Amino acid sequence: MQIHATAAASALVYPISQPPSADRIVSVAPGVYWLRLPLPFALDHINIWLLRDGAAWTLVDCGYGDAATTTLWQEHAAGWLRGLPLRRIVVTHCHPDHVGQASGLSANSDAAIWMSQGEYLSAHAMHDQTAGFGVAPLLDLFAAHGMAEEELDGLRARGNRYRHGVPELPRAYHRLAEGDRVAIDGHSWRVIVGLGHSPEHVALHSEELGILISGDMLLPKITTNVSVWPTEPEADPLGRFLHSIQRFADLPANTLVLPSHGLPFRGIHSRLQQLEAHHEARLAELLGAIRQTPQDAASLRRTLFPRELDLQQLFFAMGETIAHLNHLVALQRIQRHDRGDRVRFTRV
Numbered sequence: 281m282q283i284h285a286t287a288a289a290s291a292l293v294y295p296i297s298q299p300p301s302a303d304r305i306v307s308v309a310p311g312v313y314w315l316r317l318p319l320p321f322a323l324d325h326i327n328i329w330l331l332r333d334g335a336a337w338t339l340v341d342c343g344y345g346d347a348a349t350t351t352l353w354q355e356h357a358a359g360w361l362r363g364l365p366l367r368r369i370v371v372t373h374c375h376p377d378h379v380g381q382a383s384g385l386s387a388n389s390d391a392a393i394w395m396s397q398g399e400y401l402s403a404h405a406m407h408d409q410t411a412g413f414g415v416a417p418l419l420d421l422f423a424a425h426g427m428a429e430e431e432l433d434g435l436r437a438r439g440n441r442y443r444h445g446v447p448e449l450p451r452a453y454h455r456l457a458e459g460d461r462v463a464i465d466g467h468s469w470r471v472i473v474g475l476g477h478s479p480e481h482v483a484l485h486s487e488e489l490g491i492l493i494s495g496d497m498l499l500p501k502i503t504t505n506v507s508v509w510p511t512e513p514e515a516d517p518l519g520r521f522l523h524s525i526q527r528f529a530d531l532p533a534n535t536l537v538l539p540s541h542g543l544p545f546r547g548i549h550s551r552l553q554q555l556e557a558h559h560e561a562r563l564a565e566l567l568g569a570i571r572q573t574p575q576d577a578a579s580l581r582r583t584l585f586p587r588e589l590d591l592q593q594l595f596f597a598m599g600e601t602i603a604h605l606n607h608l609v610a611l612q613r614i615q616r617h618d619r620g621d622r623v624r625f626t627r628v
């Protein structure tokens with residue numbers, strides 16, 4: 281999930297200007313098809329990539345785990361799947377819009393779930409609210425960073441949102457790791473692991489087809505959410521993210537990028553430059569707001585996100601603000617003062 285759009289995306293080229301409606305798929309390359317499923321959020325869609333896999337299909341991601349999406353899949357199974365079985369479901373990462381339908385689709389088709397270990401285990405931990413992944417530890421983190429009581433109450437009342445979108449999870453999987461190659465219909469797809477957005481995000485690159493299935497690691501118009509979570513309160517996910525996307529800089533300039541949100545695009549190197557410039561500008565803005573006297577993330581959040589936010593946006597904005605602050609700490613530009621239940625920041 282993401283919250284803000286980045287400007288100057290004009291260097292990108294979109295070969296298909298209109299996304300398909302949810303009841304059909306379109307071909308984007310030989311054997312590669314695009315399905316767009318609705319999402320019940322402000323970010324209202326996710327792109328699913330379907331790869332012909334001999335006399336079967338491989339899916340990349342599978343949609344939010346709500347009843348409306350399940351119905352859409354039932355309709356699709358009777359239609360364009362043309363009776364061909366699902367062989368495998370590659371899940372780029374553990375977020376509900378990507379993994380929500382995995383268990384149900386796999387149970388109905390015997391398709392194997394392919395994902396990284398970091399994503400598989402984190403999905404289970406979020407679903408079961410264990411290992412520090414629950415709502416309570418998250419609220420403790422936000423409280424330590426100065427979030428107002430009524431905002432904490434609002435988030436508490438929402439409960440475990442993860443289970444809304446992921447009613448069930450698979451209990452076994454085929455593990456994907458950095459550098460693995462997955463053979464699909466005679467093409468080799470290389471796994472490129474990315475950090476910062478989720479624990480061990482999998483993107484797939486086919487050199488022969490000139491295609492990168494980028495998941496949420498590289499999006500054309502919006503920036504990927506990069507948040508700090510209570511399990512690693514002092515982590516630097518923004519540093520990890522910026523380091524990770526450098527891996528895409530080695531890919532050919534004319535690579536067709538198939539993102540999870542937005543339109544397929546060319547201009548991968550321009551997009552990387554835009555993202556770096558965007559985060560650099562936001563870090564400079566934040567640094568400019570930090571004084572010698574201690575401030576918390578909740579007040580500094582208004583520098584990065586000055587407008588009124590609903591609860592969902594606030595949840596992402598807090599995580600992102602802490603991520604930017606932790607990155608400035610990692611760069612030794614600011615100092616973190618941790619008094620147990622209260623975390624604040626000052627200029628170095």
Ligand SMILES: [Zn+2]
Nearest residue numbers: 281373375496
């Ligand atoms: Zn995501």
